[in-house]
Each structure stands twice: as structure tokens, then as C-alpha cells.
Amino acid sequence: MSSQPYDVVIGLEIHVQLQTESKMFSWGGTEFGLPPNTQTDPVSLGMPGTLPVMNRKAFELALKTAVALGAKIAPFTKWDRKNYYYPDLPKNYQVSQYDLPFSTGGKLDIPPRKDGGGGGHCALTRVHLEEDTGKLTHGVGEHSEIDLNRAGIPLLEIVGEPEIRSAADARGCLEELRLTLRYLGVSDCEMQEGSLRCDANVNLHIHKDGRTIATPIVEIKNLNSFRAVEKAINYEADRQYEKWKRDGLTIKDAPKGTWGWDDDLERTKPQREKETAADYRYFPDPDLVPVVVDEAWLERVRASIGELPAARRRRYETEHGLSAYDANVLVEQGDDVAAYYDAVVAAGGEPKLASNWIQQDVLRTMKDRKVAIAEFPVKPDALADLIGRVGRKELNTNQGREVLGRMIETGDPAEKVIELGGYKMVSDNDAIAKAVEAALAANPQAIADLKGGKKKPEAVKGFLRGQVMKQTGGKANPALVGELLEARLSELLA
Amino acid sequence: MSLSTEEVAKVAVLARLRLAPEELETFTGQLNAIVDYVAQLQALDTTGVEPLAHGVEVRNVFRDDARGPALPREAALANAPKRNAESFLVPAVLD
Amino acid sequence: MNDLLKDATVTSLLAKLEAREVSSEELVRAYVDRAGALGRLNVYAHLDADRALERARAIDADRAAGRPVGPLGGVPVAIKDVLCVEGEPTTCGSRMLRDFRPPYDATAIVKLREAGAVLFGKTNMDEFAMGSSTESSFHGPTLNPWDETRIPGGSSGGSAAAVAADLAPASLGTDTGGSIRQPASFCGVVGLKPTYGRVSRYGLIAFASSLDQIGPFTHDLADAALLLKVISGRDERDATSVDRPVPDYSASLDRKPESLRIGVAREFFTEGLDPEVESAVREAIRVYEKAGARIKEVSLPHSGYGIPVYYIVAPAECSSNLARYDGTIFGHRAEDWSPRYPGEEDLHPLVRMMMASRAEGFGAEVKRRIMLGTFALSAGYADQYYNQALKVRRLIRDDFDAAFQDVDVIVGPTSPTPAFELGGRSDDLLSMYLSDIYTVTANLAGIPGLSVPCGQTKTGLPIGLQLLAPAFAEESLLRAARVFERETDWHLRRPAIGS
Numbered sequence A: 001m002s003s004q005p006y007d008v009v010i011g012l013e014i015h016v017q018l019q020t021e022s023k024m025f026s027w028g029g030t031e032f033g034l035p036p037n038t039q040t041d042p043v044s045l046g047m048p049g050t051l052p053v054m055n056r057k058a059f060e061l062a063l064k065t066a067v068a069l070g071a072k073i074a075p076f077t078k079w080d081r082k083n084y085y086y087p088d089l090p091k092n093y094q095v096s097q098y099d100l101p102f103s104t105g106g107k108l109d110i111p112p113r114k115d116g117g118g119g120g121h122c123a124l125t126r127v128h129l130e131e132d133t134g135k136l137t138h139g140v141g142e143h144s145e146i147d148l149n150r151a152g153i154p155l156l157e158i159v160g161e162p163e164i165r166s167a168a169d170a171r172g173c174l175e176e177l178r179l180t181l182r183y184l185g186v187s188d189c190e191m192q193e194g195s196l197r198c199d200a201n202v203n204l205h206i207h208k209d210g211r212t213i214a215t216p217i218v219e220i221k222n223l224n225s226f227r228a229v230e231k232a233i234n235y236e237a238d239r240q241y242e243k244w245k246r247d248g249l250t251i252k253d254a255p256k257g258t259w260g261w262d263d264d265l266e267r268t269k270p271q272r273e274k275e276t277a278a279d280y281r282y283f284p285d286p287d288l289v290p291v292v293v294d295e296a297w298l299e300r301v302r303a304s305i306g307e308l309p310a311a312r313r314r315r316y317e318t319e320h321g322l323s324a325y326d327a328n329v330l331v332e333q334g335d336d337v338a339a340y341y342d343a344v345v346a347a348g349g350e351p352k353l354a355s356n357w358i359q360q361d362v363l364r365t366m367k368d369r370k371v372a373i374a375e376f377p378v379k380p381d382a383l384a385d386l387i388g389r390v391g392r393k394e395l396n397t398n399q400g401r402e403v404l405g406r407m408i409e410t411g412d413p414a415e416k417v418i419e420l421g422g423y424k425m426v427s428d429n430d431a432i433a434k435a436v437e438a439a440l441a442a443n444p445q446a447i448a449d450l451k452g453g454k455k456k457p458e459a460v461k462g463f464l465r466g467q468v469m470k471q472t473g474g475k476a477n478p479a480l481v482g483e484l485l486e487a488r489l490s491e492l493l494a
Numbered sequence B: 001m002s003l004s005t006e007e008v009a010k011v012a013v014l015a016r017l018r019l020a021p022e023e024l025e026t027f028t029g030q031l032n033a034i035v036d037y038v039a040q041l042q043a044l045d046t047t048g049v050e051p052l053a054h055g056v057e058v059r060n061v062f063r064d065d066a067r068g069p070a071l072p073r074e075a076a077l078a079n080a081p082k083r084n085a086e087s088f089l090v091p092a093v094l095d
Numbered sequence C: 001m002n003d004l005l006k007d008a009t010v011t012s013l014l015a016k017l018e019a020r021e022v023s024s025e026e027l028v029r030a031y032v033d034r035a036g037a038l039g040r041l042n043v044y045a046h047l048d049a050d051r052a053l054e055r056a057r058a059i060d061a062d063r064a065a066g067r068p069v070g071p072l073g074g075v076p077v078a079i080k081d082v083l084c085v086e087g088e089p090t091t092c093g094s095r096m097l098r099d100f101r102p103p104y105d106a107t108a109i110v111k112l113r114e115a116g117a118v119l120f121g122k123t124n125m126d127e128f129a130m131g132s133s134t135e136s137s138f139h140g141p142t143l144n145p146w147d148e149t150r151i152p153g154g155s156s157g158g159s160a161a162a163v164a165a166d167l168a169p170a171s172l173g174t175d176t177g178g179s180i181r182q183p184a185s186f187c188g189v190v191g192l193k194p195t196y197g198r199v200s201r202y203g204l205i206a207f208a209s210s211l212d213q214i215g216p217f218t219h220d221l222a223d224a225a226l227l228l229k230v231i232s233g234r235d236e237r238d239a240t241s242v243d244r245p246v247p248d249y250s251a252s253l254d255r256k257p258e259s260l261r262i263g264v265a266r267e268f269f270t271e272g273l274d275p276e277v278e279s280a281v282r283e284a285i286r287v288y289e290k291a292g293a294r295i296k297e298v299s300l301p302h303s304g305y306g307i308p309v310y311y312i313v314a315p316a317e318c319s320s321n322l323a324r325y326d327g328t329i330f331g332h333r334a335e336d337w338s339p340r341y342p343g344e345e346d347l348h349p350l351v352r353m354m355m356a357s358r359a360e361g362f363g364a365e366v367k368r369r370i371m372l373g374t375f376a377l378s379a380g381y382a383d384q385y386y387n388q389a390l391k392v393r394r395l396i397r398d399d400f401d402a403a404f405q406d407v408d409v410i411v412g413p414t415s416p417t418p419a420f421e422l423g424g425r426s427d428d429l430l431s432m433y434l435s436d437i438y439t440v441t442a443n444l445a446g447i448p449g450l451s452v453p454c455g456q457t458k459t460g461l462p463i464g465l466q467l468l469a470p471a472f473a474e475e476s477l478l479r480a481a482r483v484f485e486r487e488t489d490w491h492l493r494r495p496a497i498g499s
């Protein structure tokens, strides 16, 4: 990055499918992955005589998103037709928004990178609502197939200013957007399923002899994973620099080009230019009527927006004392997991312990069992109770894990599991001292290793601590085990 | 103003209409006549006049987000000029 | 002619059906026979006699069993071929849609069915409703029942001729710039274009979405009131349909207005107005005066711009509305799209497929309007043409708003001339376009308009009187027209056609 004599200039154009039951203008469904042309209705097929009627939910989800992104909501907005002929567009016009989009401005957060760079935000030009197109599949033979299941699904177009300066930031920005949209419940943002799509406008500002030279802009299409976004931009930046070194062409010498990303070859490649120069002949769609958004409506939208990820991270760090890393892990799991964590803390769970237990035990179990947090059998107050016992040293961590395992299996509260299983942490000095002796007697090689100095002492001690725990059936207070073992070893090694 | 046959030919491609050379001639003449006729509007001063897209102006018409029955695939494809069992077909499009 | 159909109106036929003097099946059979005998008029593009008869029998059975049959129970109504009827050919008079059968009904059709009407035949029309003569149809021209060497007007010429020739007691048409009122005047029947948004456009194959409106053709105002009530109302499938109560137009029709202020717009009596038409309209105004109405001259200063505004707005919308006919999802696809003319080699086969399909599927007038509209919206011209036209459109509506401060309705000629000869204007586009000069402004302003028979030329061609009212004032429009109808007998005249 810094080693190169240029800045990469990136502007993102993002399309997001809104999570509605029915299409933007008609009653057809919005499911992904159904057999071709089984999810259409006469309106979404653009059949003669059919008319669009705006889906209220789609408009409200769009409003919610724009408000959450800090955009300015237009008091008056309308729908325009963007006219162009393409087989995936049944009416040969797309209902979109031209000169009066429902929202302008706003920003996307760019999260800090692991290398410490990044951070800040990227200003938005506009957010508007439009309808999705169908899908064209290029078969092997002389025909292409058209599937119109997707045609008419509500689509939010988010256009960013060219303010991003690295591929990693572009990726981070997009990941943060996905998280925000999932928190808002406006989209599932599955890039593989196309409910989140990204095009990137890329060029370079090359610094040479105190001047800045801009290279021609390339729009990279078909970026269908976060990895692809990052790789494609890096690839394209290198390519543009090498090309500029060869031909010296600048932004003034060439129009914007349209390129695609080849995921297999991991390279960008030019797409065939359109047959005719684009002339979309936008005009207001006479089948639809304008929308007026008043302050009361906006107020209702604002009230429906919960705490967004950035604010939640801040709260976990400042109010709960979590590390930035832990706060981020919890928030990134999504609103439902973070809400679970909040509930554990609200029920008296110590924040750091709660965070650890959720990150390790709860998330792992959810993953193993493929269940959502809502179906996780241990409710927040039960988990708070359990980790309280661990915190008060009634149980050691291993015992806590076992108890949690039983709680998950049986659905019983911690108290009952502990009683039935006889879980109690042994903090009796004599008993633990006996166990230390027994463990040392059973493992003379360990003492030899410590004396010989060939192995790392910490590893050997760790092994011995495990052996002591084993002697106590896992019930010993681990702090006490460490303390007594250490004391005995220093005697032996003195 | 006067539209040339080249300009009219460009409009024809934009409108996806194949025109024979003689049709192009005829249309160029006719379009010029109509365009000249409608050009009288430009003499009107419309400063400060809001465009009117509908005679009857209504606002905020929505439908509820309710899913209805899908059109059976057979019915969806029934009017297609070219199709297979599940899709509409067009001459191959390659990127 | 079968005596049953002599002087028939919807109202008279309903009375006979209710009195069991005739069955719906007999009635439908009589109309089917007459359609066969008068096939030369080319009124019907498609007539499924079996389906109509089956429906008639079902209604007869309901009536016999004492089940409710609806306000039109058993009466045949002809349908302009621009309205979608599930499973029936709906061609719009175009080769493009020759084989199109919609899998849905237009909302107006649903309402007719619910009212017990027997859907009877799809009537011929100008291709995609673009025209004023019904000559541009793929099915060939429809003849005027009053003079078979003349056109019936258009674009709803088939629906007007159907009623005039007693091939149906009523029909539905559509009006974008005068396409109901002008053929009504040419065929000597009543034709009503409702307020924009009064009747749902769902299932009406669009020509110009901001102007199109569905309305009835009938012999008299009582029938028009009846049909209007049936088809009106807000529809959740049409965002531009307006949520307002639908009055009982029939109930109020014969209540004479306590005071009636008739506006006469001087702009409707300009050069180009046929003297016979003018004198018939002037006579009609005297009839109003004698009936106690107050006559007031009003001005619609921008109405002269109606045709130029219309010929930008309507083609612009049509260029987009008709883009979907490209031989992909429905409609005609060319067999051969290999390069034929210079420059085509450079085009992608898909582009050529669409261009060839549209070239074959559309007739000349449709292509002309698509070209005009594409041009008017194109980069560099949109401001000059399309946007300026929308501003003048508002001035036209403001004119009406001002005029209706002083008067209840505005009357004038429906069209400047009576029906012209077949092929008479096909070379002169502008004179064809000008036959809508008095009707287009109502579409641009969204207000309702009505044409009623008000006279005949010396050679026996019908002349129509147009009445215009403020938006959603159909009730007073019909009542005002009824004042004239009550004093005259023009609506009772029928063409003398042999069969």
C-alpha cells in the first residue's frame, strides 16, 4: 500500500435485496433458489395490461436503512422508468428513481483494520429504491435461458462517493454495511445468493514529481464475495499501475470502462461494450404515484431503529469493560446473539465472564447443533446463574463446562445439575496436597524433564497441573492446585 | 429543427425497430413534420410552471406486503415465442 | 333484423329478461346471428359464441332459480380488444399480439362478470389504440354502420359500431385522446370517458398510461349511467385508481339540475370546424337555453396546445409501454433476424432479433409513435419536448379549473367533422391527428367527457355533442346531458342497415 507511489480511489455501488414477503410491485414471492419461473405473477412478467403497486414494507425498509445510514430523506419522491432493452428485464424498462431519489447523503462506517489503519467513513451520494431484474443463464447451445423468479424483488441501490482508499477498507466497509443491514432486519445480505451485490469503481491517483495523475476509471462488476471485492480491487490497482507505466493514459484519455471479475482466474477482464450508447430516457412512471414522507412518519421510522453495531461496540467497551476484540466478536454475531449477551449481563452475569462463555461455549454449541440462539436451550438467566457460581468459585471452569453440557442436554437449571452430579469444587488444602504428591509420584519423568531443562518448564508444569486435576476427579480449585504444585516443585528442584 | 436520416436511424435502433431504407426516408419526413408541429410549444413561457404528470394527482398509494398465488409455470410460459420446459429462450447472450 | 333487437337498449333488454319475456340465451343467439349477418362491418376481431351462450345459460339458470343475477344479469356487452379477458385472444388489433391469451381478467371485466354481463365478442380497434379511424388494425378496417364507405372513428371504432349496428346493446372502449368520444359521435351513440382514476386500468393494455381510461358505449344515458356504476371504483391493482365513493348514477340521472350553467368555449369553434357540425352544436346550445340553462361563454386559452402536448406525452409513454413487445416473453418473434440493411452486421443477434420482431409485429402508425416518443425522451431533447409538454399540460388543466369556477359543464363539438371516408386521411397525418382536437384536453386534464348524438348531416351522418365536467363530476355530467336527451330524439335514431 504505502510502498506504492499512488493512492487507490474506490467508490462502491451496492445493491441490496430487501427482505419482503412479496415483490416490490406485485404479489409474487421472493424466495431464493426455487426452480426457474415458478415464482412469478403477471405483473412481474410485465404482461400486457398489468400494473405495479408499491409494496409499503419495501418502502419502509428502504426508509429505515437510509435513516440508519444518516441520509437525508426527501419529503417528496417519485418513480421513474429507466428504459433499456435486455432479456432479463421483461418490460424493457426498470422502475427506479432518477432525479428525486427518496434519500441523499449519509455515510458508511469503515471499521479499523487489524493493522491499525482504516477507520472513519465513506460518504454516500444517494440511496434509492428500484426493482430487481430476472436472471439470464448462458447455456451451452444457441440459446440463453431467462428465469424471472427474481424479477421485481425490491432492491436498494446505495451509491458511495469515491472516498475509500484501500481494498481492505472497501471490504471492511461492505462487511460493516452487511452487519448494519442485518441488525436492521432489512436484508439477509447473502452475497452468494445475490441479496448483497457490489460493483466497485476503481482508479489510481499516481504521485509523480509533485503532481497527481489520475488513471482511467474502471467499474468492476460481479463481485459476489467479500474476498472477491478485496482481491479484485488489489488486482485492478496493480494492473492499472502497470498499464499506466506502459502507456501513460490518464482519466482524460479514456472513458469509464466496464470490467468483470473472474473468480477462477482471479483477474479482472473487460466486458463487451454495449451495442449502443446508453440513453435511458428516464421519465416519471405514469403507473405509479409519488410518495410524500412527513415528519411523523420519519419519527416512527427513527423509533423503530434499535441500537446499531457501532454504538453497541462502544457500549460494550466503555460500560462493560470488554476489549475491542471481544466487543466486536459479540456484535458481529448479530443482533440476536448480542441481545443474548445483554440479557446474561442484565441477569447479573459478570460481563467479561459472560462474553467468554458465550464466545466459547454457547457459540460452539450453536454451531455444532446448527441452531440459532433463539433455540439455544439455556436461557440467559440460567447462564448468568451458572457463571455466577464459577465466579464465586463454587465450581471451577471445567466443572462449569460439564454442568453447562448437562444443562443443554436436560434443560435443567444449574442448581439441579450440580446437586445430581455432585459437582463441587475441592478447595481443601490437605486433599489437594495429597493429589499433588500422588501425581508427582506417578510421573517421575516430568521431574527429570524439569531438572534436565530440555523441555519448556511451563509445558511440563501444565501437564502436571492436569495430572493433579485428574487425581481429584476434576473437582479441585485450579488456583489452589497451581499454588500447591508450584510450592512443592520449588522444594524438589531447589 | 430538422432530423437527418442518420439521427432517425439511431432512434430506430434505440427503439429496436428495423427500418428498410425506404421506410427510413418516409419516417424521417413524417417525424420532421410532427416535430415541427409540436415545436410550437417552445414558444410558450412556462417559467415557474410545475410539470403535470397526471391529470388527477394522488399520493402515497401502497399495497400490503402480502404474497399471493404464483402464476403456474405453464401459464407463465404459455405465451412465450420460444421456451423449453422451464424457461424463456432467447438467442445466446455471452458476456 | 330479429324483432328482439329492434330499438334494444340495456335497460329495455333487462326489463324483458326480468319479465321472462326472453332468455339470455335467446338474446345472445340473436346477437350471434346478427354478427354473422353483418360480418362485412368487421366489428368483431374475435367472438366465442359457445362461451357466451354457455355463460347466458348459466345466468338463465340462476334467474330461474331465484338467485341474484346482478344489475346486468344476462345482457351481452362487447369488449374492445385492448382489455384482457382470461384465456381469450386479446390482440390489440396487432400482429404482435395475434396469439396472446392473457392468464388474467382486466378489473373492468371482473366487474362486468360480477354484475352478470355476458362478455360478448372482442371489438376491432386501431392497433394498440393508436388512431382515429380503426383502419390501422391488423384485422382490417371496421366500417361505419351509417355509411359503409366511411370509417367509424377510432380507436374504439369496433365498440362504437357494435352498439350503432345493434351488434351488442353496449360495449366498453378506451379513450386516450378521444378514442371513445370521437367514434361515439361518428356512430351516433353515447360514449363516456370517465375521470382519470375512476375506472381501474388493470388489464387494459396500455397505450399512454397517464391518459388511458375505460368507458362505456350505449344508446342512451340511462345505459351509460348503469355501466359506469358497474365498472367504477378503486382497485388495489391500479395505484392510479382513486379511492372515492361511486355514486348511483342511475338514481340521480333523471333529477333535473336545479340550475344548470352551460359553458361554451370559444376555442372549440375555430377554423376547421365543419359548418354542419357547428350548426348542429349551436342548435343543441339553443335546446339548453330553452330548457332553462344559463349559457356562458368561457375561455380555455391553452386548448390549442392540446394536440402538440398530446403528441409528445402519449408517444413518450407509448414508446416505453410498448418496449415489452420484443419477442421474448410474449408476442411475435421474427423467424429471421440475419442482417438485412446497412449497419445491421454490427448489431448483436439479440438486438437484431428484437428489431426484426418489432418491425414485423407493429404497423406503421405504432412504429411512428414509438419513434416520436423515443426521440422526445432522448438525451438532449427531453427538456425541450417532454418536460415542456408536461408544463403546458398543467396550463391546460388550470384553464379547466378556472372555467369550471363559473360553469357546471362545457359543451362543444366532439370532433370537427363527421365520419370521413375510408382511406381518406391516411396520407395526411396531421389532419388525422386534428380530429381529436376537442377531445384530447380532457385526457390531459384528467376530467370526464361525454359525447351524445345531437344531429345529422344532410347525408345522414351522425354528429356528436361533447360535454365536459370537472374531475369526478360524472353525476352532474350525465344529468346535464340528460337535459338535452330528454328534449331531443337523436339518440333514438338507428342506421338503416340491411341484414
Ligand SMILES: [Mg+2]
Residues within 6 Å of the ligand: A085, A086, A087, A088, A089, A090, A091, A092, C326, C328
Ligand atoms: Mg426484455
Ligand SMILES: [Zn+2]
Residues within 6 Å of the ligand: A015, A130, A157
Ligand atoms: Zn441499480
